[in-house]
Amino acid sequence: MKKYIAMLLGALALGNGCTSDRDFLDVKPTTILLLDDVYSDPRLVLSVVTDLYNRIPDLVKPSNFGLYAGFDEAFASGDYGRHQFRDYSYDDWNYWDYGYIREINLFIQRVNATTKLIPADQAQFVAEGRYLRANAYFELAKRMGGVPLITEPLTYDYSGDVASLRKPRAKESEVYDFVISEMEAIKTILPKNAGEKSRATYGLALATEARAALYAGSIAKYGATTPTVSLPNGEVGIPVSKATAYYQTALKAAQELITSGQYSLYMKRPDLSDNFAYLFLDKTNNPEAIFVEDFKLKSGKMQGFALDNQPRAITEEGERGGRLNPSLNLVQSFEKLDNTFATLPINKGIPDNYIYYDKPEDLFAGRDARLRGTVLVPGATFKDRPIDIYAGLILKDNSILTGNALGQLKDVNGVKVKVVGLSGPIDKYDGSAQGGFYMRKYNDPAVGSGQIGTQSEVWFIRYRYGEVLLNAAEAAFELGQGALAATYMNQVRVRAGLTIPLTASDITFDRIVHERKVELAFEGHELFDYKRWRIAHIVWDGSNSDLTTKPGVATEPSTRVYSLWPYLVYNPGGANDGKWAFRKLLSPQVTQSHNFRLGNYYSRISDGIINNNPLILRNPNQ
Amino acid sequence: MLLTIGLTACHKDNFAPPKSTFSGRVVYKGDPILVQTANITDVNNVTDFPVFLELWQAAYGNRSSIRVPVSQDGTFSSLLFDGNYKLIVPNGRGPFLWKRTAANMPDSLNINIQGSQTMDIEVMPYYMLRSAQFTMSGRKATGSVKLEKVITDVVNGKAVERVSLYVNTTQFVDAGNNVAKTDLVGVDVKDISSVNLIADVPTLIPSQGYVYARIGLKISGVSDMIYTPIQKLTF
Numbered sequence: 001m002k003k004y005i006a007m008l009l010g011a012l013a014l015g016n017g018c019t020s021d022r023d024f025l026d027v028k029p030t031t032i033l034l035l036d037d038v039y040s041d042p043r044l045v046l047s048v049v050t051d052l053y054n055r056i057p058d059l060v061k062p063s064n065f066g067l068y069a070g071f072d073e074a075f076a077s078g079d080y081g082r083h084q085f086r087d088y089s090y091d092d093w094n095y096w097d098y099g100y101i102r103e104i105n106l107f108i109q110r111v112n113a114t115t116k117l118i119p120a121d122q123a124q125f126v127a128e129g130r131y132l133r134a135n136a137y138f139e140l141a142k143r144m145g146g147v148p149l150i151t152e153p154l155t156y157d158y159s160g161d162v163a164s165l166r167k168p169r170a171k172e173s174e175v176y177d178f179v180i181s182e183m184e185a186i187k188t189i190l191p192k193n194a195g196e197k198s199r200a201t202y203g204l205a206l207a208t209e210a211r212a213a214l215y216a217g218s219i220a221k222y223g224a225t226t227p228t229v230s231l232p233n234g235e236v237g238i239p240v241s242k243a244t245a246y247y248q249t250a251l252k253a254a255q256e257l258i259t260s261g262q263y264s265l266y267m268k269r270p271d272l273s274d275n276f277a278y279l280f281l282d283k284t285n286n287p288e289a290i291f292v293e294d295f296k297l298k299s300g301k302m303q304g305f306a307l308d309n310q311p312r313a314i315t316e317e318g319e320r321g322g323r324l325n326p327s328l329n330l331v332q333s334f335e336k337l338d339n340t341f342a343t344l345p346i347n348k349g350i351p352d353n354y355i356y357y358d359k360p361e362d363l364f365a366g367r368d369a370r371l372r373g374t375v376l377v378p379g380a381t382f383k384d385r386p387i388d389i390y391a392g393l394i395l396k397d398n399s400i401l402t403g404n405a406l407g408q409l410k411d412v413n414g415v416k417v418k419v420v421g422l423s424g425p426i427d428k429y430d431g432s433a434q435g436g437f438y439m440r441k442y443n444d445p446a447v448g449s450g451q452i453g454t455q456s457e458v459w460f461i462r463y464r465y466g467e468v469l470l471n472a473a474e475a476a477f478e479l480g481q482g483a484l485a486a487t488y489m490n491q492v493r494v495r496a497g498l499t500i501p502l503t504a505s506d507i508t509f510d511r512i513v514h515e516r517k518v519e520l521a522f523e524g525h526e527l528f529d530y531k532r533w534r535i536a537h538i539v540w541d542g543s544n545s546d547l548t549t550k551p552g553v554a555t556e557p558s559t560r561v562y563s564l565w566p567y568l569v570y571n572p573g574g575a576n577d578g579k580w581a582f583r584k585l586l587s588p589q590v591t592q593s594h595n596f597r598l599g600n601y602y603s604r605i606s607d608g609i610i611n612n613n614p615l616i617l618r619n620p621n622q
Numbered sequence: 623m624l625l626t627i628g629l630t631a632c633h634k635d636n637f638a639p640p641k642s643t644f645s646g647r648v649v650y651k652g653d654p655i656l657v658q659t660a661n662i663t664d665v666n667n668v669t670d671f672p673v674f675l676e677l678w679q680a681a682y683g684n685r686s687s688i689r690v691p692v693s694q695d696g697t698f699s700s701l702l703f704d705g706n707y708k709l710i711v712p713n714g715r716g717p718f719l720w721k722r723t724a725a726n727m728p729d730s731l732n733i734n735i736q737g738s739q740t741m742d743i744e745v746m747p748y749y750m751l752r753s754a755q756f757t758m759s760g761r762k763a764t765g766s767v768k769l770e771k772v773i774t775d776v777v778n779g780k781a782v783e784r785v786s787l788y789v790n791t792t793q794f795v796d797a798g799n800n801v802a803k804t805d806l807v808g809v810d811v812k813d814i815s816s817v818n819l820i821a822d823v824p825t826l827i828p829s830q831g832y833v834y835a836r837i838g839l840k841i842s843g844v845s846d847m848i849y850t851p852i853q854k855l856t857f
Contacts, residue, residue: 086798087672226843227843228714228843228844232726537845542797542798543797543803544798544800544803592798593798595797595798597845598714598843598844598845599713599714599845607684607685607686607687608684608686610685611683611684611685611686618712618713620713620714621713621714621715621845622712622713622714
């Protein structure tokens with residue numbers, strides 16, 4: 001009997017199991033969020049789009065600063081290889097992240113499909129997705145030229161034939177047109193909120209449109225000077241006939257942003273150099289920043305620019321700091337307050353015939369205030385402490401006494417004297433000021449920023465109002481409106497202490513190039529600017545030319561970074577005792593001249609990509 | 623016994639190394655095309671040479687090229703597996719014109735490697751540098767050269783951007799390796815059959831009683847320069 005009961009129970013149990021089969025297997029997971037859950041809650045959708053923001057491709061930025069020394073803005077004190085190769089590789093600066101674009105396309109599709117969000121949120125998220133996608137395409141166009149424009153998530157049907165997924169490269173102009181039209185379409189959907197710096201806004205859409213149209217316009221105009229940098233069907237290269245329309249678009253977008261009155265130049269501090277430095281550090285009510293990558297202490301997202309670039313004399317972390325040394329090439333580019341250019345007066349014709357200065361910083365007096373807002377010159381202070389840069393002593397007989405350790409003491413006529421500054425420079429001493437200068441722009445002066453365990457929360461400004469003004473000035477200049485160009489450029493220059501206004505006839509191509517060089521140094525523009533103006537192969541021409549004596553001329557070769565080393569005169573009782581002298585030098589670590597070949601204008605599309613999609617054409621001259 | 627298995631496995635797993643040498647020169651009517659030396663550095667990358675040939679082996683699914691650098695005397699050499707290859711010069715490489723297909727892609731040359739072989743690759747340079755002569759008087763190096771414009775048609779012909787005399791302390795002399803140079807820009811080249819250049823040789827550290835000199839021609843719109851042979855000059 002017991003046996004029967006057991007069988008009966010067993011049968012019942014089985015029967016039960018069978019009837020509720022579907023429910024039994026349909027258990028909601030407790031550890032992952034499903035698509036429907038995510039796209040029904042605005043907070044979760046925000047976290048998805050945050051991830052996409054986090055993956056915005058920036059080539060150079062403070063949290064990834066090595067490439068700042070890749071050209072002529074800085075000497076890499078420690079990473080000497082940056083100055084020891086000749087040809088830039090065709091693979092340098094390449095970018096091909098269609099995984100990211102697919103995720104954005106999926107994001108847009110899913111937000112569009114959901115019915116659980118309120119319409120305002122839904123519209124904003126879609127617009128943000130479109131911004132990020134257009135921004136990624138802009139980056140692709142800058143580095144690779146025209147690329148396949150994929151605006152839907154592609155799905156493979158497992159048929160064994162992938163031909164339907166293979167798309168050819170669009171024209172370079174089509175990618176720029178796409179960016180411009182996307183910005184026009186989303187600018188009114190995005191919030192008109194200048195206080196929002198980390199997400200896409202109305203202002204950001206306009207700033208991006210202006211920059212993209214300016215790039216396209218200059219590629220069209222100056223591309224005519226390098227006819228071999230093009231492909232027959234326009235995957236690379238834009239016809240010169242399109243230049244004017246692009247410049248007009250750029251000017252119109254920049255003017256719309258300017259007249260909106262939402263942003264203004266940062267002007268909070270009386271000292272103009274301090275003001276320029278704090279433009280990049282001040283995160284409270286910064287009227288100039290339009291779009292940033294933000295960082296926060298103790299959040300897991302900090303950055304180590306200050307850790308690796310604090311002056312060695314005042315380092316908070318043992319042997320760390322001082323890696324990026326602005327070059328003399330850059331420093332001498334900052335013009336004098338009378339709007340003229342001049343090299344730094346360090347000697348009377350020959351290197352040993354010094355010009356003496358009472359204080360080292362006097363050499364840099366009377367120049368563009370941005371110089372000392374960008375660069376820590378010898379004699380400057382940082383975190384209220386002297387940065388102590390000098391390479392050695394000049395003794396009574398004009399000989400030089402130097403050492404091989406930071407702050408080294410040596411006997412001079414029976415007296416112990418410090419022969420090298422605490423920040424160096426010492427040749428091949430990593431982190432010592434081998435370029436003669438240290439970084440101020442983006443360098444965090446907060447106490448603790450130089451410690452590994454703390455680091456820095458200084459943001460990286462991707463778009464700012466100052467650049468918009470310069471974009472407007474350049475577009476106006478190219479459209480023949482010199483007076484308008486001068487108006488925009490003068491606003492930026494007044495903030496730098498250059499109060500004598502430039503007139504319409506002063507605005508030349510050299511002026512445009514120069515103003516961007518000094519205003520936007522270390523902001524990741526130099527490579528892309530030189531590429532779109534097609535002067536990269538002229539400036540980085542592989543010649544071992546000397547440092548130019550014409551810093552205001554855009555096409556002067558600048559293939560190697562030069563250093564400026566200060567020396568202290570030690571001659572007690574002598575006339576020049578305690579004064580300062582300078583020597584220009586080429587570091588022995590700079591062994592090669594950079595050569596930017598015509599094939600470098602657009603990075604190589606790897607063989608792997610072409611194997612996957614034979615429709616992709618190679619870039620020219622490679 | 624385990625040891626035996628191990629050894630056997632090792633032996634079976636390994637391929638034989640490539641052992642066929644493919645070498646030769648890049649020439650125009652038998653004269654080598656002289657280019658810049660490869661600056662091989664261990665820091666950035668080792669694959670980019672000023673001028674190189676590409677070999678593509680068709681036997682495999684995923685195609686990737688083998689780069690064969692051309693050294694400054696116009697020679698090249700590569701160690702290969704036997705097989706069928708296609709040889710091209712990539713777009714824009716070299717101071718010469720490489721044949722194009724109708725689709726404007728570099729035309730390819732079939733190369734069948736079965737054992738070592740030597741082969742001269744004939745190309746059409748934009749210019750050839752002829753009858754180069756160098757002399758030294760005092761610390762002045764003088765060089766003269768005749769430019770022969772080989773490609774003269776309107777479509778493919780290119781102008782002279784500059785002619786440069788380079789002097790270096792070693793026999794690697796070119797635009798990137800020199801202690802002294804003199805440039806003559808294209809518009810100042812009045813007579814291409816006789817171009818003369820003088821360069822002042824600076825004090826050499828450490829001092830040596832000789833230098834090497836070479837003249838290079840930069841052609842407008844072409845990245846790679848073409849050079850004369852190198853000559854040793856003694857003071």
